[in-house]
Amino acid sequence: MSAEATALKLVQQPSLRESLFAKSDGYRLYQGDSLALLEQFEPGTFDMVFADPPYFLSNGGFTCKNGKRAAVNKGGWDVSRGVDEDHAFTTAWLKACQRVLKPTGTIWVSGTQHVIFSVGFAMQKLGYKLLNTVTWYKPNASPNLACRYFTHSSELLIWASPKPAAKLQHTFNYSKMKADNGGKQMRDVWALPRTGDEELSADESGRVWTMTAPRREEKAHGSHPTQKPVSLLERVIEASTPEDALVLDPFNGSGTTGVAAMKLGRRYVGIDMDEQYLKLSQKRLAEAERAARR
Numbered sequence: 001m002s003a004e005a006t007a008l009k010l011v012q013q014p015s016l017r018e019s020l021f022a023k024s025d026g027y028r029l030y031q032g033d034s035l036a037l038l039e040q041f042e043p044g045t046f047d048m049v050f051a052d053p054p055y056f057l058s059n060g061g062f063t064c065k066n067g068k069r070a071a072v073n074k075g076g077w078d079v080s081r082g083v084d085e086d087h088a089f090t091t092a093w094l095k096a097c098q099r100v101l102k103p104t105g106t107i108w109v110s111g112t113q114h115v116i117f118s119v120g121f122a123m124q125k126l127g128y129k130l131l132n133t134v135t136w137y138k139p140n141a142s143p144n145l146a147c148r149y150f151t152h153s154s155e156l157l158i159w160a161s162p163k164p165a166a167k168l169q170h171t172f173n174y175s176k177m178k179a180d181n182g183g184k185q186m187r188d189v190w191a192l193p194r195t196g197d198e199e200l201s202a203d204e205s206g207r208v209w210t211m212t213a214p215r216r217e218e219k220a221h222g223s224h225p226t227q228k229p230v231s232l233l234e235r236v237i238e239a240s241t242p243e244d245a246l247v248l249d250p251f252n253g254s255g256t257t258g259v260a261a262m263k264l265g266r267r268y269v270g271i272d273m274d275e276q277y278l279k280l281s282q283k284r285l286a287e288a289e290r291a292a293r294r
């Protein structure tokens with residue numbers, strides 16, 4: 001189906017039209033609860049889903065920000081409702097994503113230890129086929145204040161197909177990844193250039209995913225408390241989508257997935273409950289789309 005036809009189909013759905021927040025040729029942003037909105041999409045709509053769901057870690061703890069003790073409070077959406085209720089939520093949105101993914105599509109879910117094991121278990125129960133667990137190493141992680149643990153300096157990304165199939169059907173741009181990694185097979189521990197002006201050591205280069213926090217210019221329109229670096233999403237999209245892909249992020253945040261999709265000429269649908277984050281996303285996406293057309 002052409003990009004135009006898909007886009008048209010999305011806005012023609014009356015229930016979706018009501019939740020439409022912003023649109024352009026390349027993207028649609030919807031405001032609302034993903035669980036309710038995903039039901040309105042037809043089965044097999046998307047080539048790829050990237051989800052950076054609530055981590056359930058905003059529970060009165062402390063972290064270190066700019067060298068000072070700071071409360072971990074990402075927002076009401078990140079508060080845990082207890083292990084069982086959190087897991088039920090994870091299972092529900094993963095099931096909704098499984099329905100809207102094409103059989104040739106894949107899902108990526110990013111998370112820390114607070115949520116990622118629940119995600120993996122729910123995927124296994126739902127019948128997803130796990131493809132990889134990528135470790136994203138963060139070299140500039142905050143120091144551990146309690147000094148009772150190792151410094152948390154990584155995040156895991158689970159990559160999976162919606163269903164197991166006798167013959168693997170998903171897109172993996174193997175040659176592109178290998179070329180990006182200097183002709184060697186890319187590993188499941190990732191490194192990308194840090195801020196653009198630092199050289200990576202030979203050990204880190206291409207082999208370990210060490211993308212740091214988003215660059216300053218990625219926050220030019222404002223920021224989100226858990227904003228991902230665009231470089232991380234660029235790699236995810238380049239690795240696992242065809243060039244005309246329609247990408248979904250059911251926890252859009254500041255729209256980083258959409259920004260990467262625009263840069264790479266893919267199409268994008270983002271959903272978030274929060275109006276302020278959607279306004280920020282709209283600015284970022286419009287700028288990325290304009291830049292890609294130049």
Ligand SMILES: C[S@@+](CC[C@H](N)C(=O)[O-])C[C@H]1O[C@@H](n2cnc3c(N)ncnc32)[C@H](O)[C@@H]1O
Pocket residue numbers: 032033034035052053054055077224226227228229250251252253254255256257271272273274277
């Ligand atoms: C971890 S953040 C995503 C950050 C994003 N990856 C970025 O780079 O900016 C999760 C987002 O999910 C949204 N959210 C949480 N629960 C939701 C739900 N049930 N439906 C829609 N959005 C939700 C929150 O408002 C928040 O912006």
